[in-house]
Amino acid sequence: MFPLPNGVAYNSYLINDEKTALLDTVDAAISAEYLENITHALNGRQLDYLVINHMEPDHCANIEEILRRYPSVKVIGNPKTFQFFRQYYTMDMSDNYIEVKEGQEICLGSHTLRFYMAPMVHWPEVMVTYETSKGILFSADAFGAFGAISGNIFADELEYDSYFLDEARRYYTNIVGRYGNQVQALFKKLSGLEINMICGLHGHLWRGDMIPYIMDKYDKWSKYLPEKKGVVLAYGSMYGNTENAVNALAVKLAQRGIKDIRVYDVSKTHPSYIISDIFKYSHVVFAAPTYNMNLYFPMDSLIRELAVLNISNRKVSLIGNHTWASAALKNMTEMISNMKNMEIVGTPIDIKSSLREDREGELDNLADAIYESMDD
Ligand SMILES: [Fe+2]
Ligand SMILES: [Fe+2]
Incomplete structure (x- = not known):
């Protein structure tokens, strides 16, 4: 569903204590290497527990094989975990599983695992596991x-900032973005815990100064607050006329001193990148032509997806284009006004085929309005 030019990591953790515990498995794409790693890390020992924090296939593809290899393993989850397991897989693991409740603990020797339910971060069965002796949050x-x-x-x-933060944001906003309230609820639930390390299922592990760093980002993303001032201009264009107006507006914004201007062609850039930048910045301009008496469909689906992700608290400006009948601007206005706390900045412009010189003043007015709203 998402382009991954930099790849993705599927993380799984093994605790070697008096009892051994594996926390989650990985995607089918890397089963062979993964199972080899588990064999190596266990070094001949039996596997006592498999904790399933998340029953999505990118983390579950190897549960059946783990059960085949370690038939006495106890699988830890909650009622929803096992419901989903039965929907995806055919193996009967009724003799293997232990259903845990909120706050329940399992002792491995010197390590103790405590479970907290985290519904809809990112699926309903999700739970997180807190290791109490070292303060590690899985x-x-x-x-x-x-x-x-x-x-x-x-x-x-x-x-991290230069090489990975953009991809962390693109991951969060597109995949968990809709569930900001549930992320906030989880933060509240965990607020009393001493957390020295965070081990997620994708990407790098967090410790030390990087814990408040990523918590601050997550707090903004899950509250739908921009990280910084800046303008994302997302456009669709049939013959370059809408594109031309957007480029002219971008230059006018820059001339007024606005920094961090990002221009995206919705026909060329995967929406996940545009969505990620719209979560990052304070302002957005949507510009698109009418197409088949509707809004040009890649723009239509971009705005719909933003609505699905519950984006809010942004300042939005609109440019439509049409030759004989106008629908794009009307549709965009309607969609934006149905979203929460999205302020329309400046007077929307409805271009007729191409932006003539006698209408350049409207573009200047729009640039002024965006510039003035940067300080609010
Ligand atoms: Fe995942
Ligand atoms: Fe997931």
């Missing part, structure tokens, strides 16, 4: 990111 998809790991497994061991 956070399921929360605090995950796109981007494969290259040697360094901790986020503090590399230039």
